[in-house]
Amino acid sequence: MAIHCELHGYGISSTLGQGVAANLQGLLSEKAQFNTLEISGFDEELHLPYLEAKAARSLSAGQRMEILLDAAITEAFTGCELTEADKNTLPIFIGSSSYGTGLGEELYRSALNTSPQSAYPLPLGGFDQISSHLQKQHRLRGQDYAFNTACTSSANALLSAIQSIQLGVSEYALVVGIETFNITSLTGFYGMQLLSNQAMSPFDKRRNGLVLGEGCAVLLLKASATRQKPLIFCGGASGCDTFSISASNPDGSHIATVMQQAMDSSQVGTDDILAIKAHGTASPLNDDGEAAAMRSLFQTLPPFFALKPYIGHTLGACGALETVLTAVCLDQGKIPATAGFNDYDEKLGVRPITATQRAGRGYYMLNYFGFGGNNCSLIIHTDSVAGSLANA
Amino acid sequence: MLEVLATSHYYSNLAQENTLPDIQEALQHSCKERFRRIDRFTRLCLIGSAACVNKAAANNINLDNQTGLYIGSRYAALETTANVHRQMMTARQIPKPAHFINTLSNSAGYYVARNLGLPGKNLFISRGDTSFEAALNLAHLDLQSGQINQALVGVVEEGTVPFAEHRMRLGLDENQVLAEGSHWFLVRLNQSPHLTPPAANTGDARLIATISGINMFLQNKQLEHWLEDVLSAGEASIFTSASTTAAFAEFEAQIKSCFPSTMLNPPTGLHHYPARIAGIVAKMLENGQAVTTNQSVITIQQDKSGRFFTTLSKPC
Numbered sequence: 218m219a220i221h222c223e224l225h226g227y228g229i230s231s232t233l234g235q236g237v238a239a240n241l242q243g244l245l246s247e248k249a250q251f252n253t254l255e256i257s258g259f260d261e262e263l264h265l266p267y268l269e270a271k272a273a274r275s276l277s278a279g280q281r282m283e284i285l286l287d288a289a290i291t292e293a294f295t296g297c298e299l300t301e302a303d304k305n306t307l308p309i310f311i312g313s314s315s316y317g318t319g320l321g322e323e324l325y326r327s328a329l330n331t332s333p334q335s336a337y338p339l340p341l342g343g344f345d346q347i348s349s350h351l352q353k354q355h356r357l358r359g360q361d362y363a364f365n366t367a368c369t370s371s372a373n374a375l376l377s378a379i380q381s382i383q384l385g386v387s388e389y390a391l392v393v394g395i396e397t398f399n400i401t402s403l404t405g406f407y408g409m410q411l412l413s414n415q416a417m418s419p420f421d422k423r424r425n426g427l428v429l430g431e432g433c434a435v436l437l438l439k440a441s442a443t444r445q446k447p448l449i450f451c452g453g454a455s456g457c458d459t460f461s462i463s464a465s466n467p468d469g470s471h472i473a474t475v476m477q478q479a480m481d482s483s484q485v486g487t488d489d490i491l492a493i494k495a496h497g498t499a500s501p502l503n504d505d506g507e508a509a510a511m512r513s514l515f516q517t518l519p520p521f522f523a524l525k526p527y528i529g530h531t532l533g534a535c536g537a538l539e540t541v542l543t544a545v546c547l548d549q550g551k552i553p554a555t556a557g558f559n560d561y562d563e564k565l566g567v568r569p570i571t572a573t574q575r576a577g578r579g580y581y582m583l584n585y586f587g588f589g590g591n592n593c594s595l596i597i598h599t600d601s602v603a604g605s606l607a608n609a
Numbered sequence: 610m611l612e613v614l615a616t617s618h619y620y621s622n623l624a625q626e627n628t629l630p631d632i633q634e635a636l637q638h639s640c641k642e643r644f645r646r647i648d649r650f651t652r653l654c655l656i657g658s659a660a661c662v663n664k665a666a667a668n669n670i671n672l673d674n675q676t677g678l679y680i681g682s683r684y685a686a687l688e689t690t691a692n693v694h695r696q697m698m699t700a701r702q703i704p705k706p707a708h709f710i711n712t713l714s715n716s717a718g719y720y721v722a723r724n725l726g727l728p729g730k731n732l733f734i735s736r737g738d739t740s741f742e743a744a745l746n747l748a749h750l751d752l753q754s755g756q757i758n759q760a761l762v763g764v765v766e767e768g769t770v771p772f773a774e775h776r777m778r779l780g781l782d783e784n785q786v787l788a789e790g791s792h793w794f795l796v797r798l799n800q801s802p803h804l805t806p807p808a809a810n811t812g813d814a815r816l817i818a819t820i821s822g823i824n825m826f827l828q829n830k831q832l833e834h835w836l837e838d839v840l841s842a843g844e845a846s847i848f849t850s851a852s853t854t855a856a857f858a859e860f861e862a863q864i865k866s867c868f869p870s871t872m873l874n875p876p877t878g879l880h881h882y883p884a885r886i887a888g889i890v891a892k893m894l895e896n897g898q899a900v901t902t903n904q905s906v907i908t909i910q911q912d913k914s915g916r917f918f919t920t921l922s923k924p925c
Contacts, residue, residue, distance in 0.1 A: 258698065260701045260702045305827055321694065325698060326698055333786075338695055339690060339694060340777070342778070343684055344685075344737075358914065358916065360746065361736060363734065363736055365714035366731070367713050367715055373732060380750045380753075381750060384753050401694070401697070405693075405706075406704060406709075408703045408706055409709065410757065429610040456728055456731065457678070457718065457722045457729070458729065459722050459726075459727075462710055463710065479682035480778075587715075588713055589719035590719055609819065
């Protein structure tokens with residue numbers, strides 16, 4: 218008998234605020250977000266676009282990680298009856314680009330100030346900051362996996378978690394996507410000239426890059442023989458486009474292949490997809506490739522939307538964050554508008570929805586693409602009527 | 610259970626302080642094209658993966674679109690990232706694009722995929738010193754799901770200059786010799802699960818070994834029961850590792866007292882580095898033969914939170 222992989226609980230924290238309600242309100246406002254931070258310590262004066270998580274503002278790196286993680290986990294576990302035995306065994310799939318980078322920066326800077334002779338960069342144990350906190354603070358001691366595949370990190374984490382459930386390896390699986398502020402990522406993207414000087418406008422003729430964002434989302438997946446929850450994960454696919462280290466082939470071929478594989482794994486066709494959550498980074502190379510892929514695959518392109526104008530590009534965490542945001546909207550019977558889109562680009566030949574629309578029951582595709590050519594596509598199905606997905 | 614079709618084992622003691630071995634020639638032999646501005650971590654991945662694939666090819670085993678790539682590491686591109694931080698905080702410089710890209714852990718996976726022609730699943734995974742076991746588990750999931758039919762699993766840790774800093778990161782004594790390694794395994798699901806042990810020759814592929822028992826235990830008793838079951842089936846060498854010297858000594862004493870006749874931590878010549886356990890397994894299986902006269906190889910690691918992670922490799 219097939220095992221359904223249900224979305225059993227979830228929590229989120231982003232620039233829109235802490236919790237599902239605040240984030241949903243932000244999405245339905247249809248307003249793109251923009252802010253800048255002053256970055257000191259360099260020879261040039263820097264004011265760079267960045268959307269801090271509301272709950273993390275003015276906190277240190279370690280505090281940010283813990284505050285965001287604790288809030289999202291608490292929300293995700295509300296109403297879920299996990300025993301101590303469940304917590305000891307459920308596998309944890311973590312996706313992030315930052316991990317302890319911000320913490321490493323702070324520790325090194327502090328050591329340079331207080332004891333420069335013995336200071337050394339990255340005085341850390343590896344990528345274990347999140348899993349260590351989960352073990353100590355939340356007694357989650359199951360096998361943990363830290364994925365680090367750039368912007369597809371938590372999407373890949375989610376895909377492996379789905380497989381773990383569908384194969385009967387575990388009854389529960391926890392997926393954590395977290396991205397916290399750090400200088401390395403922000404100045405790295407600045408150095409690559411990928412940052413925008415205004416709110417993000419994916420697929421827009423005048424799109425000019427990214428605004429990075431900070432946030433955390435947690436998804437608790439559960440195996441179910443008979444479908445209990447309105448949203449299930451059907452399948453997905455992931456691959457590596459070796460066209461270029463910094464972007465997929467702008468002809469969209471590899472992206473289209475991964476999207477097709479995702480549909481094949483879920484036994485659906487293009488006609489079954491009601492809407493697409495696009496990756497939509499508003500960078501020339503991504504939007505070109507993504508648009509080309511969608512045009513090549515879908516004879517009639519379903520409505521599609523992008524969420525990064527609301528919360529920024531949360532890099533490795535976007536898989537978890539944008540999946541939760543999509544689920545939240547579908548639960549309300551809605552597909553969110555793509556804030557920031559104004560002018561159609563005839564070269565792209567696609568137009569995202571710009572007003573909140575009604576969502577039907579059925580299949581949805583969620584796409585995530587990243588540096589290193591890593592591409593991931595997930596398929597979900599919702600039976601939701603408004604309000605039925607919410608945690609008890 | 611996973612069947613091992615090929616392995617490769619690059620390892621180097623870093624005995625000369627702050628000196629890393631020259632791997633340029635090995636890199637040139639490994640790559641179909643010249644990759645510019647790649648760092649040492651990526652070079653080690655390219656060398657190890659190519660060596661494994663070449664051994665597989667000599668055994669009539671080829672990679673295809675359904676071969677997944679899994680790289681496990683505790684630190685990934687540590688030296689690159691450390692240098693970026695040095696440049697930012699002491700020289701006040703914005704990271705250069707090539708350097709920033711190299712800080713991303715999946716950059717190495719991109720280059721390996723490009724070198725070997727692998728468009729499929731491509732993951733970077735970390736779980737400290739148990740990144741080997743984590744990568745094997747994820748490969749196993751994808752094999753079971755049918756997303757892939759083979760998995761190329763690599764565990765890579767680079768040497769990082771200055772060594773004194775890295776000893777501090779690893780919590781080692783100032784005189785402890787460091788090491789670096791790149792260890793690769795081409796695996797697939799057990800093709801004939803009803804045969805125990807699996808046939809050494811299945812079609813054109815000659816199996817080197819099987820890997821199973823990729824477990825996590827929270828309690829000593831669970832680990833002991835598993836060991837009793839495994840050792841009842843045949844002799845084995847056990848290799849252990851723990852997060853601190855004290856924990857390691859206690860752990861070793863515990864195993865010795867429960868299983869006094871089992872060979873425990875025989876010399877391997879491998880110094881301490883986070884990929885040491887993967888290195889031991891790769892070394893035991895290198896050249897297609899287990900070094901210790903066809904004995905199984907059990908590895909057990911205890912992490913800093915007290916969890917035990919195991920593997921069981923049986924030569925064919």
